[in-house]
Amino acid sequence: MKTQAKFAILGMAVLLAAGWAHAQGKISDGIVKIGVLTDLSGAYSGNVGPGSVLASKIAVEEFGGKVLGKPIELVSSDHLNKADVAASRAREWIDRDQVDVVTELGNSAVALAVMNIAAEKHRMTMVTGAGATRISSESCTPTNVQWVYDTYALAKVGTLPLVESGVKSWYFITADYAFGHSLENDGMRFIKEGGGKVLGSSRYPFPGNDFAAYLLAAQSSKADGVAFASAGADLQNEIKQANQFGLTGKQKIVAMLMSITDVHGVGLDAAKNMHFAESFYWNMDDETRKFAQRFYKEAGKMPTALQAGQYSAVLNYLRAVEKAGSDDVADVMKALRAMPIHDAFARHASLRADGKLIHDMYVVSVKAPQQSKEPWDYYNIVKTVPGDQAFMPLSESKCALLKP
The missing domain is CATH 3.40.50.2300 (Response regulator)
Structure with a gap:
């Protein structure tokens, strides 16, 4: 009887440990790192830039600052609207800093350069500020999404x-x-x-x-x-x-x-x-106003559509990591395509096989x-x-x- 009790307790401990491990999920390096690569000083900085960094911060805070029990870290940089500058920073982020997803990319030439680097290195890109149709058409990659709009x-x-x-x-x-x-x-x-x-x-x-x-x-x-x-x-x-x-x-x-x-x-x-x-x-409805007032409190202005879309992209990326139980890009992409997408920005939304988010305009x-x-x-x-x-x-x- 004592031996049977020991095995029963041991078996229960193994099951509890397995359940705890599943709840914690599989986070590659113990942290989920999001890189916001944007125009912080140039012609598009008012539409994206610091406001897109703030929108990302709001999404992380709204999510609770952790995913699958692991911390979420946000980093940002100015791509200066130059594809070579963006490519260099993206490589540095991925190779040295273990950034899991590079997002915003508010310039089509920048987006096209960075999304290809990310695909080569099995990392994710979420384009929220660039609108060239080819991003999710002839230049599509399996690890990229185009979240807000296209031309x-x-x-x-x-x-x-x-x-x-x-x-x-x-x-x-x-x-x-x-x-x-x-x-x-x-x-x-x-x-x-x-x-x-x-x-x-x-x-x-x-x-x-x-x-x-x-x-x-x-x-x-x-x-x-x-x-x-x-x-x-x-x-x-x-x-x-x-x-x-x-x-x-x-x-x-x-x-x-x-x-x-x-x-x-x-x-x-x-x-x-x-x-x-x-x-x-x-000012469309209560959901849009709630996000916008939170944004306005820190920015002193209302968010652009691109900034609201950046909030949506980061928020749903974190939801997908949680749903997938992993930050592996293939798992996250699969979860994003399978889950309902609704927030202050995205209405009647779904992610297609080509990486384009379809939503009301x-x-x-x-x-x-x-x-x-x-x-x-x-x-x-x-x-x-x-x-x-x-x-x-x-x-x-x-x-x-x-x-x-």
Whole structure:
């Protein structure tokens, strides 16, 4: 009897130990490390940058600071909008510092460079700030997700309703690099598919300051709509200068990618009545307001869609690690694709096989100054576009991961 009791106790101890080990999960080096590689000082720093670092911090704090009993550590760095700088930092983070996931990557050239390095080293990337469609199409990798938007969705949601409303002829002013080209190409496609036509385009070297020549070319084209395929500080300068040249009175100015920070920067009087595609608005409902007020408390401004998307990406990465019981990238990717995704940013969301997060998008219009009832009350949501209507269908994707 004594021997049987000893075996029974020993067996119970083994089971308890196994259960405890499972609850703790498999964390490769005893810590989950998240690297936020972003534009901290350049043209896009207002849309991502310090705000994306803060959004990541909020997600970690909301999750509880630990996952599977192990601490979560956040590191950040400035990629200076240079792919070589980003690639060097990513290699250093992965090889020396054991970073598990590199995220934000708010520049398409940067994202494309870093996601390939991460795939080679069996680490994860979560692109929240870069929008080139190829990131989850022909350049997709098995360890990358594109979380917030792409130029296909921005162009489709941002141009088709305007073409249908009578803005039939267009002229593009485009940032001359991967993101700008992708936004221009996708925009031209949907304008033509909607029955419109493109009269011309001008490409400027990024970053830009003086847009006079490009704006005069757009003005002389007499196009119904002038599309700015750019973002951040460049976009704000374009809008201000377009007002100075009088384009806004005769032609429809369309931002292919605009954020609430851009609206704040140029002011409601300059931006009023502009329509564009958005993926988040802070004043949409109780969930968005709760996150936004937490962000505002530390940042002194409301979050952009890209910053809200960064919060969502980090939060769901941690949820996936917990669900998988592991920080191994294959386990995390499998968990992300299987689990429901809903938070202050992501609505009706799911992660596809090509790594693209499919979620609701919105057509918004900028309020006139007299319509705004409180600070940062800038948008009217004109239309909600379900993700399966906004994003590229899998049938059009060139992602090799979709092949049998």
